[in-house]
Amino acid sequence: MKSYTNQRRLSLIFRYILLILLAIIWILPIVWIVLASFSFNDTGFVSTFWPEKFTLQNYIGIFTNPQYPFGNWIINTLIISLASMVVSTFLTISVAYVLSRLRFAFRKPFLQIALVLGMFPGFMSMIALYYILKGLNMLNLFGLFLVYVGGAGLGFYVAKGFFDTIPRSIDEAAEIDGATKWQVFVHIGLPLSKPMIVYTALTAFIAPWTDFIFSGIILSTSGNAKDYTIAYGLYNMVHTAKGNATAYFAQFVAGCVIIAIPITILFVFMQKFYVNGITAGADKG
Numbered sequence: 056m057k058s059y060t061n062q063r064r065l066s067l068i069f070r071y072i073l074l075i076l077l078a079i080i081w082i083l084p085i086v087w088i089v090l091a092s093f094s095f096n097d098t099g100f101v102s103t104f105w106p107e108k109f110t111l112q113n114y115i116g117i118f119t120n121p122q123y124p125f126g127n128w129i130i131n132t133l134i135i136s137l138a139s140m141v142v143s144t145f146l147t148i149s150v151a152y153v154l155s156r157l158r159f160a161f162r163k164p165f166l167q168i169a170l171v172l173g174m175f176p177g178f179m180s181m182i183a184l185y186y187i188l189k190g191l192n193m194l195n196l197f198g199l200f201l202v203y204v205g206g207a208g209l210g211f212y213v214a215k216g217f218f219d220t221i222p223r224s225i226d227e228a229a230e231i232d233g234a235t236k237w238q239v240f241v242h243i244g245l246p247l248s249k250p251m252i253v254y255t256a257l258t259a260f261i262a263p264w265t266d267f268i269f270s271g272i273i274l275s276t277s278g279n280a281k282d283y284t285i286a287y288g289l290y291n292m293v294h295t296a297k298g299n300a301t302a303y304f305a306q307f308v309a310g311c312v313i314i315a316i317p318i319t320i321l322f323v324f325m326q327k328f329y330v331n332g333i334t335a336g337a338d339k340g
Contacts, residue, residue, distance in 0.1 A: 088308055088312060093111070095110040113309040132264055133264075147208065156218065198273055199269065264285075265318070275287075
């Protein structure tokens, strides 16, 4: 018995040591980025982990640099992210509810096709989307918004699993009382699915807020820096500097910290709903 207790204790110690090491590996780069954003260096390149001198000049500089309008990038990204969040959440929840509650022709084939399509990454369609938007003269922020919300309806599987866990007897009781399908959805389905709505909204907001690949392809032909999003704007700031790229490195890092702030705040206050949405949606497929 004593030997078993010692083995269990050693096992727990080993696990905790491993978890601590993994936590350090994950947290260390984040700490370095935050410290580098406050580092003062004439060349812009940060060569030490702990800054020799702290300053807010990097944050001030990124907002006051007329060549790289960071304020416009934030506004553009925020508008696209919020609009995409609203539309994508509505589409995803609506499609999930319909496929969970209603029975109609070709429902099962649609579920199977959607499952297969979901296995392919969206980046496979980049070239086709680029030429389609180019032909429609929509290589702009609105075209980027359409790309983000275009495939929202196919991301319904997690939300559908959540709706499958809600007893159908609740819907039937409401319909007996004279409620329509829409009223059941609005007054019963939506209130009961708050965790799933929060989860869907968070994922729909984060995707365009942090996206670089699609924004880089669609906005690359724009000659106006004011039309960029944050991710592509920061890349463009360092890329176009060429030989002077290190001069903007500290400002680039400051911009990365600013990008992370809204996401961090959202997860801190919404993590309960986020976790509940994932676990509830995984209960039933």
